[in-house]
Amino acid sequence: MRTEFHQRLDHLASDLARMCALAGVEIERATHALLQGDLEAAEDVITGLAGITELKNRVEHDAFLLLARQAPVAADLRAVVGALQTAADADRMGGLAAHIAKIARRRHPARVLPEEVDGYFAEMGQVAVVLARSAQEVVLSGDVVQAKQILQDDESMDSLHRHLFTVVMGADWRHGVSAAVDLVLLGRFYERFADHAVEIARRVIFQTTGSKLLDGGVGAP
Numbered sequence: 001m002r003t004e005f006h007q008r009l010d011h012l013a014s015d016l017a018r019m020c021a022l023a024g025v026e027i028e029r030a031t032h033a034l035l036q037g038d039l040e041a042a043e044d045v046i047t048g049l050a051g052i053t054e055l056k057n058r059v060e061h062d063a064f065l066l067l068a069r070q071a072p073v074a075a076d077l078r079a080v081v082g083a084l085q086t087a088a089d090a091d092r093m094g095g096l097a098a099h100i101a102k103i104a105r106r107r108h109p110a111r112v113l114p115e116e117v118d119g120y121f122a123e124m125g126q127v128a129v130v131l132a133r134s135a136q137e138v139v140l141s142g143d144v145v146q147a148k149q150i151l152q153d154d155e156s157m158d159s160l161h162r163h164l165f166t167v168v169m170g171a172d173w174r175h176g177v178s179a180a181v182d183l184v185l186l187g188r189f190y191e192r193f194a195d196h197a198v199e200i201a202r203r204v205i206f207q208t209t210g211s212k213l214l215d216g217g218v219g220a221p
Contacts, residue, residue, distance in 0.1 A: 005070050012059055012066075012083045017139045019055045019090035020200070022048070024132030026097035027193060031125030033104040034186070035118060037111055045101035052094035059087040075207070082203050086139065089196040093132065096193045103182055112182055114175050120164045124190040127157045131197035138204045147208075150201035157194040161187050 026045050033042035063084050066072065072080055104112055113121060131153055138147045164187045167173065168180045206212050 005066070005072070005076065008062065008066055009076075009079055009083075012062055012080075013139055015055050015059050015062075016083060016086050016090060017136045019052055019059075019087065020093070020132050020136035020139060020197075022052050022055070023090055023093035023097065023193075024129050024136065026052070026094055027100070027125060027128045027132060027190075030097040030100040030104070031121065031128070033101050034112055034121060034125075037104065037108060039105060039108045042101040042105040042108070046098050046105070049094050049098045052091055056087045056091040059083055063087075075210075078207055082207050086200050086203055089199050090135070093193050093196045096189045096196075099189050100186060103186060107182070112179075112186070114179060117164060117167060117183060120160055120167070121186065121190075124157060124160050124164075124187070127153065127160070128190055128193050128197075131157070131194050135197045135200045138201060142204055142208045144205050144208050147201040147204045151198055154194045154198045157191060161191045 026048050029041050029048075030045045032038055033045065063080050066080050067077075070076075131150060134146060134150050134153065137143070138150065164183065168183050173180065202212070
């Protein structure tokens with residue numbers, strides 16, 4: 001019975017890792033759509049969200065079956081409940097990539113980004129991809145050191161977001177209110193994407209060590 005239980009947990013982890021991987025693919029595509037004005041890429045991201053949500057639904061179904069049939073306690077219960085929470089985080093990461101793609105689609109064929117902020121979004125996109133891939137790996141490995149690295153990498157996203165906000169709110173901004181609103185929203189979407197990866201990392205640390213980090217998590221999107 002315990003062997004079957006842990007095999008099912010492994011299947012959950014595999015699906016969760018797949019969700020994180022897909023979120024990484026979608027944020028990379030969304031960034032490309034944003035920077036290049038690629039309408040086809042934007043449509044692919046929006047359509048691709050269904051695949052992540054389908055996996056989330058499968059994780060939820062399998063996790064609830066485990067809770068009902070196995071009645072896990074202690075660390076096993078923590079792992080199953082954590083899988084449900086991680087599935088929600090990974091699904092939101094996919095949703096945030098889709099939000100970015102929708103802005104690119106809405107503004108097409110016009111460019112969303114003024115040239116002077118292209119570099120910020122290119123770098124935020126790169127950081128987001130790294131975070132998603134790292135989340136994929138730690139979900140499978142339970143590696144606490146790598147999970148803590150995600151928290152450190154998130155600081156790069158926070159720094160980029162702060163600098164972007166300074167540019168948009170600066171006296172030299174000459175692109176109007178509409179462009180400023182788009183950029184503030186886009187920056188927030190990337191920041192939230194990173195925050196969900198951080199939540200996954202925190203959860204892995206808690207499941208592995210039984211200890212929570214002191215600086216807390218993130219709120220709802």
